[in-house]
Amino acid sequence: MNTGSRIYMEELQREDFENEIGDIYLSNVLSDSGVKANVHSTASGSVHELLECPVCTNSMFPPIHQCPNGHTLCSSCKVRVHNYCPTCCQELGNIRCLALEKVAESLELPCKYQRTGCSRIFPYYAKFKHELSCKFRPYGCPYAGSECLVNGDIPMLVSHLENDHKVDMHEGSTFNHRYVKSNPHEVENATWMLTVFKCYGEHFCLHFEAFLLGAAPVYMAFLRFMGEDEEAKKFSYSLEVGGNGRKLIWQGMPRSIREGHRKVRDGHDGLIIHQNMALFFSGGDGQELKLRVTGRIWKEQ
Numbered sequence: 088m089n090t091g092s093r094i095y096m097e098e099l100q101r102e103d104f105e106n107e108i109g110d111i112y113l114s115n116v117l118s119d120s121g122v123k124a125n126v127h128s129t130a131s132g133s134v135h136e137l138l139e140c141p142v143c144t145n146s147m148f149p150p151i152h153q154c155p156n157g158h159t160l161c162s163s164c165k166v167r168v169h170n171y172c173p174t175c176c177q178e179l180g181n182i183r184c185l186a187l188e189k190v191a192e193s194l195e196l197p198c199k200y201q202r203t204g205c206s207r208i209f210p211y212y213a214k215f216k217h218e219l220s221c222k223f224r225p226y227g228c229p230y231a232g233s234e235c236l237v238n239g240d241i242p243m244l245v246s247h248l249e250n251d252h253k254v255d256m257h258e259g260s261t262f263n264h265r266y267v268k269s270n271p272h273e274v275e276n277a278t279w280m281l282t283v284f285k286c287y288g289e290h291f292c293l294h295f296e297a298f299l300l301g302a303a304p305v306y307m308a309f310l311r312f313m314g315e316d317e318e319a320k321k322f323s324y325s326l327e328v329g330g331n332g333r334k335l336i337w338q339g340m341p342r343s344i345r346e347g348h349r350k351v352r353d354g355h356d357g358l359i360i361h362q363n364m365a366l367f368f369s370g371g372d373g374q375e376l377k378l379r380v381t382g383r384i385w386k387e388q
């Protein structure tokens with residue numbers, strides 16, 4: 088849902104854009120080894136179940152504990168159950184299940200994001216480390232200003248932004264927008280807008296927001312890339328805002344949506360327009376904010 092009732096955006100003109108169909112990345116193609124990994128997963132499935140903590144169902148890491156009757160549990164659950172086995176109520180003591188720890192060490196398992204395209208196989212302990220940064224892990228919803236917990240791959244998030252957050256979707260690598268706000272002296276952290284651009288076979292999120300930088304009200308615009316950081320670095324973008332014979336220009340690189348929206352904002356990695364300057368650009372009597380922002384996204388050679 089769009090909270091920007093006080094601020095809205097007009098599209099002034101859509102310039103011609105180059106349709107870079109040739110640049111679509113096919114990163115989700117499952118390789119032959121993905122099929123192999125599937126077979127592997129079935130074979131070690133039962134052992135894998137043994138390594139699931141029966142209390143919290145997370146995968147267990149050393150030290151793996153067990154009660155005198157042989158029921159296993161992970162070390163964080165051991166603390167939580169106040170030293171009594173949740174299965175048989177026996178006192179737990181301090182018995183480690185070394186055998187299970189050794190079994191875990193000998194296991195090789197596919198990445199848990201196999202279904203979304205990762206075909207890699209890892210030793211048990213390395214697998215969990217890999218999964219924290221696997222590029223096939225789901226992305227969080229990039230819609231800022233809400234506590235949205237939706238996650239998924241990029242195509243899924245694009246339709247989620249369009250259908251559930253009613254975000255404006257644009258095709259093309261250039262844009263020319265006007266942000267209008269009727270009461271520009273009212274700046275809350277929640278005032279912001281998001282537009283999604285599709286070009287070069289990729290998706291980009293243009294954030295425009297008003298917030299307090301220290302005590303100073305500012306507007307900020309920045310671009311995020313819907314994909315991995317290494318792909319984001321292949322692009323650049325520029326933003327221009329002006330009026331009354333003055334102009335501010337920003338050139339930067341889009342940041343991956345893996346990085347939090349706040350992190351980009353608080354790192355000031357974008358076009359920052361102080362409110363006085365913004366009102367100056369708007370002309371008129373300062374009662375209405377009218378910011379014309381033009382921008383371009385391009386692919387670096």
Ligand SMILES: [Zn+2]
Nearest residue numbers: 140143161164
């Ligand atoms: Zn547990």
Ligand SMILES: [Zn+2]
Nearest residue numbers: 154158172175
């Ligand atoms: Zn027990």
Ligand SMILES: [Zn+2]
Nearest residue numbers: 198200205221
């Ligand atoms: Zn992976």
Ligand SMILES: [Zn+2]
Nearest residue numbers: 228230235237
């Ligand atoms: Zn969302």
